[in-house]
Amino acid sequence: MKIGISCHHTYGGSGAIATELGKALALKGHTVHFFSQAAPFRLGLYSRNIHCHEIEAMNYPLFETPYHSLALASKIAEVAYYEELDVVHAHYAIPHAISAMLARQMLEEKCPASECFRIVTTLHGTDITIVGADRSMSDAVRLAINKSDGVTAVSGYLRDETIRMFTPRKPIEVIYNFVDTTVFKRLPGRRDLLGLDGGKVVIHISNFRPVKRIMDVLAIFERVQREIDATLLLVGDGPDRGEAETWVRQQGIGGKVRFLGKLDDIVPLLSIADLMLMPSNVESFGLAALEAMACGVPVVVTDAGGFPEFVRQGVDGFRHAHGDIEGMSRSALSILQDEAVWQRFSEAAVSQAGRFETALKVEEYEAFYRRLIDEA
Ligand code: GMT
Known part of the structure; x- marks a missing residue:
C-alpha cells in the first residue's frame, strides 16, 4: 500500500x-x-x-x-x-x-x-x-x-x-x-553515565503539561526519598518545569532530582530505572508507561483513562486515584524496598508489554x- x-x-x-x-x-x-x-x-x-x-x-x-x-x-x-x-x-x-x-x-x-x-x-x-x-x-x-x-x-x-x-x-x-520490544528492552545498566552511585532510580517522562501533574511526581518522590536512598530522573520539558525546579530547590532535594530535558533515546535511562511515576489527571493510554514496562520498569499510575487496560493492579504496577499522593508513595516504596517484589513486578511488566x-x-x-x- x-x-x-x-x-x-x-x-x-x-x-x-x-x-x-x-x-x-x-x-x-x-x-x-x-x-x-x-x-x-x-x-x-x-x-x-x-x-x-x-x-x-x-x-x-x-x-x-x-x-x-x-x-x-x-x-x-x-x-x-x-x-x-x-x-x-x-x-x-x-x-x-x-x-x-x-x-x-x-x-x-x-x-x-x-x-x-x-x-x-x-x-x-x-x-x-x-x-x-x-x-x-x-x-x-x-x-x-x-x-x-x-x-x-x-x-x-x-x-x-x-x-x-x-x-x-x-x-x-x-x-x-x-511498543517495539526489540528496541525497548532492559540493557546493561550504565548508571555511571549519570554519576549515580547507589540507591534506587525513579523516572518520569512527559511534556510537563498540567495534565501530567508534575508537582505530584515531586511530592511522591519527596516522601519516597525520606525512606530510602533514591534519585528522580525527569525527562522532558514543558510549561510546569519552572515551578517544579523552584519547588525542588525550596525542599532542599536538588541533589536528588535531575532535570534531563528532552531526550530522544530513553532506553538507556529506562534501563537504569527501578520505577516509573505517571500520576496524570488522566491518560487516554500512557505510552511512556508501556515503554517503561517493556524495559522491566514497574509503574505507579493513575487509576483512570487507558491505564486500567494495560497496567495490572499489584502485578506489574499500582493504580491510584489521581492526587492520592500518600497511596502512590506507599505503593512505590512497597516495590522499591523489597528486591524479590521488584523482580516479580519487573518480569510481569516485560511480559505484559509483549502483549502490545x-x-x-x-x-x-x-x-x-x-x-x-x-x-x-
Ligand atoms: O500526553 C500528551 O500531552 C501528548 C499526547 C500526544 O498527542 O502526543 O498524548 C496522548 O497520546 C498518546 C499516544 O497515543 C497517549 O499515550 C497519551 O496518553 C495521550 N495523552 C493524554 O491523554 C493526556
Whole structure:
C-alpha cells in the first residue's frame, strides 16, 4: 500500500506512535509518506520506503500567523495525486484529519472520488479530551471524525469518551498503542553515565503539561526519598518545569532530582530505572508507561483513562486515584524496598508489554486500511 501519515513532529506520544507505525509499515514493504512540520522526532536514520514532507506555510504580511493546516492539506493533495496514495492516516484530529479531509476535496477537483485516498483518523486523547472539549474546536473535531472513512482510538476509554462527547456517526475501533520490544528492552545498566552511585532510580517522562501533574511526581518522590536512598530522573520539558525546579530547590532535594530535558533515546535511562511515576489527571493510554514496562520498569499510575487496560493492579504496577499522593508513595516504596517484589513486578511488566508488541498492532492497522480500501 501507499500510505500517507500526517502527525505532530514534536515530543509526544501521538508523534511517536505515528512514526513507529510508519517505520514498521515501511519495513514490511509499504511506501510511507510522512507529513509534518519537521522530521518526526523518532524517525532516526534513513529507512527504505520512507519519504518525509516538511510542511512550510506561506508567510504573507496579511497573515498574522502562517496557515499551517491549509499548507498541510495542499501538500497532502499534491503528494497523493502524484504518488497515488491509497490511505492518508491522520494522527490527532486537529489539524491532521481536517487537513486530510480538505486535501481529498482538493484532489476531487482533479480526479474521480473513487480514485482518491481513504482517510483514517487515529484519536490519541487530548485531541478529544482537551482540544475537542474546547468550544472553539469541538465542531471541527466532530467533522474530522464524521468525515473520516475509518476512526480508531488508542484505548477503550478514549473510544467511550469520544462517543459520549461527540455521538459520532462512525463506529470507532480500538487499536491499542504499542511498543517495539526489540528496541525497548532492559540493557546493561550504565548508571555511571549519570554519576549515580547507589540507591534506587525513579523516572518520569512527559511534556510537563498540567495534565501530567508534575508537582505530584515531586511530592511522591519527596516522601519516597525520606525512606530510602533514591534519585528522580525527569525527562522532558514543558510549561510546569519552572515551578517544579523552584519547588525542588525550596525542599532542599536538588541533589536528588535531575532535570534531563528532552531526550530522544530513553532506553538507556529506562534501563537504569527501578520505577516509573505517571500520576496524570488522566491518560487516554500512557505510552511512556508501556515503554517503561517493556524495559522491566514497574509503574505507579493513575487509576483512570487507558491505564486500567494495560497496567495490572499489584502485578506489574499500582493504580491510584489521581492526587492520592500518600497511596502512590506507599505503593512505590512497597516495590522499591523489597528486591524479590521488584523482580516479580519487573518480569510481569516485560511480559505484559509483549502483549502490545508493535508487530501485532501494525497488523491490525494494515487490516483496517485494507478493509477501507476494499469497501471503497
Ligand atoms: O500526553 C500528551 O500531552 C501528548 C499526547 C500526544 O498527542 O502526543 O498524548 C496522548 O497520546 C498518546 C499516544 O497515543 C497517549 O499515550 C497519551 O496518553 C495521550 N495523552 C493524554 O491523554 C493526556
